[in-house]
Amino acid sequence: MNDPYSVLGVSPNASDEEVKKAYRELARKYHPDNYQNNPLADLAEEKMKEINEAYDAITKQRTGGGGYQQSSSGGYSRGSYQQSYSSGSSNATYARVRNLINAGDLGTAERLLYEVPQKDAEWYFLSGSIAYRKGWMDEAMQNYTRAYQMDPGNMEYRQALAIMQRGNMGGYRPAGYSSGMDAMDCCSTMLCLNCLCNGCN
Amino acid sequence: MFGYVRPVRGEMKCKDFDLYRATYCGLCRCLRRRYGLLAPMFLNFDFTFLALLLWEPEERFTPCRGRCHANPLLKKPMCPDSPALELAADESMVLTWWKLRDAVRDEGLWGGLPARALSALLRPAYRKAARRCPDFDRAVRGCLEELSALERENCPSLDRTADTFARLLQSAAPARGPEGRVLEQFLYHLGRWIYLADARDDLEEDRARGRYNPVLARFGPGGDDGALALTMDHSLAQMGAALQLGEFGCRMPVLENVVYLGLPLVQRAVFDGSWAQIKKQKIWRSDR
Numbered sequence: 001m002n003d004p005y006s007v008l009g010v011s012p013n014a015s016d017e018e019v020k021k022a023y024r025e026l027a028r029k030y031h032p033d034n035y036q037n038n039p040l041a042d043l044a045e046e047k048m049k050e051i052n053e054a055y056d057a058i059t060k061q062r063t064g065g066g067g068y069q070q071s072s073s074g075g076y077s078r079g080s081y082q083q084s085y086s087s088g089s090s091n092a093t094y095a096r097v098r099n100l101i102n103a104g105d106l107g108t109a110e111r112l113l114y115e116v117p118q119k120d121a122e123w124y125f126l127s128g129s130i131a132y133r134k135g136w137m138d139e140a141m142q143n144y145t146r147a148y149q150m151d152p153g154n155m156e157y158r159q160a161l162a163i164m165q166r167g168n169m170g171g172y173r174p175a176g177y178s179s180g181m182d183a184m185d186c187c188s189t190m191l192c193l194n195c196l197c198n199g200c201n
Numbered sequence: 202m203f204g205y206v207r208p209v210r211g212e213m214k215c216k217d218f219d220l221y222r223a224t225y226c227g228l229c230r231c232l233r234r235r236y237g238l239l240a241p242m243f244l245n246f247d248f249t250f251l252a253l254l255l256w257e258p259e260e261r262f263t264p265c266r267g268r269c270h271a272n273p274l275l276k277k278p279m280c281p282d283s284p285a286l287e288l289a290a291d292e293s294m295v296l297t298w299w300k301l302r303d304a305v306r307d308e309g310l311w312g313g314l315p316a317r318a319l320s321a322l323l324r325p326a327y328r329k330a331a332r333r334c335p336d337f338d339r340a341v342r343g344c345l346e347e348l349s350a351l352e353r354e355n356c357p358s359l360d361r362t363a364d365t366f367a368r369l370l371q372s373a374a375p376a377r378g379p380e381g382r383v384l385e386q387f388l389y390h391l392g393r394w395i396y397l398a399d400a401r402d403d404l405e406e407d408r409a410r411g412r413y414n415p416v417l418a419r420f421g422p423g424g425d426d427g428a429l430a431l432t433m434d435h436s437l438a439q440m441g442a443a444l445q446l447g448e449f450g451c452r453m454p455v456l457e458n459v460v461y462l463g464l465p466l467v468q469r470a471v472f473d474g475s476w477a478q479i480k481k482q483k484i485w486r487s488d489r
Contacts, residue, residue: 029445038439040386043379043446135367135389136360137435138419138428167434171441177461 004054121151227280236326252289258448294330340372367392387443
């Protein structure tokens with residue numbers, strides 16, 4: 001295993017507080033919420049595992065290295081990187097489609113879904129999930145909206161639509177890049193992008 | 202179609218700005234060395250960004266000094282030639298060529314004359330570039346053919362048309378392991394975003410000239426800035442998520458600046474119309 005300190009990006013002399021802060025920042029970055037139904041979710045999950053192990057190793061070391069292991073992860077390790085597609089399907093085809101989406105086999109999932117004669121709310125939801133995973137965000141939005149309209153009581157559809165409506169505001173941003181530029185008026189936008197133009201002389 | 206991908210200079214640290222400028226100048230020199238005196242003319246922010254993305258993660262920033270192409274009396278710090286820079290130069294040539302061919306096709310017999318003349322001059326350089334990255338050349342050609350077929354049939358799906366350009370840019374990533382997957386996902390959404398930004402930018406012109414525009418085909422003659430901005434925001438979010446999973450070493454702050462500040466700002470400018478003025482300005486300025 002890599003050196004736990006380099007995994008967290010802190011020096012071995014860092015205080016407990018600094019280690020914790022670095023860990024929390026990384027955990028925020030690779031949090032499952034940021035990679036829901038993302039084709040790279042498995043990579044994020046690996047990273048998360050790595051930093052959890054590193055943090056556990058450091059706390060273990062610092063508390064004397066005995067058999068005692070602090071439950072350090074602070075709830076971050078919980079949560080799934082995939083949407084829990086396996087539950088809630090009454091229809092056998094839909095259950096198979098959900099499994100295929102989880103496995104990342106979008107082509108087969110799409111084919112299977114198109115063979116379903118009756119398009120109900122779940123059909124639109126799954127169709128939206130496939131589109132989202134492919135990066136076809138406009139179609140994902142349309143399908144999720146349709147699913148929600150057909151069955152407004154369903155939490156799964158409502159949540160998916162809420163994520164779509166959130167746009168770029170949800171995910172992780174490194175410190176210093178929080179959308180401070182939003183306050184800028186039209187003239188300063190001009191000025192700001194003008195700066196770049198003589199950036200390379 | 203190009204020039205949307207730029208950093209916000211005011212929010213950069215000096216060392217990151219130096220890195221950006223040295224990459225720009227290094228790519229310029231690399232283009233000149235590989236493809237002759239005409240090639241640096243087509244250098245732009247987007248290609249610089251591509252070079253930054255393709256850089257080997259473990260490689261450090263060690264600029265050398267070289268003579269400036271625009272002003273040979275000056276010596277400037279620039280990144281030395283490297284496989285990543287050469288790949289970026291080759292792919293830039295291929296992209297430039299196909300963009301020119303696109304202009305020739307779009308503008309008709311007389312309007313397309315300048316592009317036709319340029320592409321005649323550039324043909325040997327393109328041939329060389331296509332030999333060096335045949336897979337990329339094939340992918341670009343294939344995607345553009347698909348795109349023009351969709352345009353001809355007036356495709357109403359925003360995602361389907363954007364997908365062709367997204368896959369085009371995606372193929373610029375050299376496929377290797379998890380790092381390659383991260384780059385592919387990133388470039389897919391960058392391509393999608395560029396295509397949509399460009400479509401929004403051309404909206405008025407296409408409406409006036411009765412040409413195909415994916416935004417018009419999807420949302421009708423009125424357009425729908427809210428929905429378009431939302432779907433572009435999602436691509437930005439996906440780019441950010443992919444970026445954080447990659448190993449980009451010392452180039453990470455520049456890439457983060459572009460993704461979290463530059464692109465959203467350009468997007469805003471495209472929507473409020475100020476982009477039309479901004480894009481006209483030349484990259485090179487002779488003062489100073």
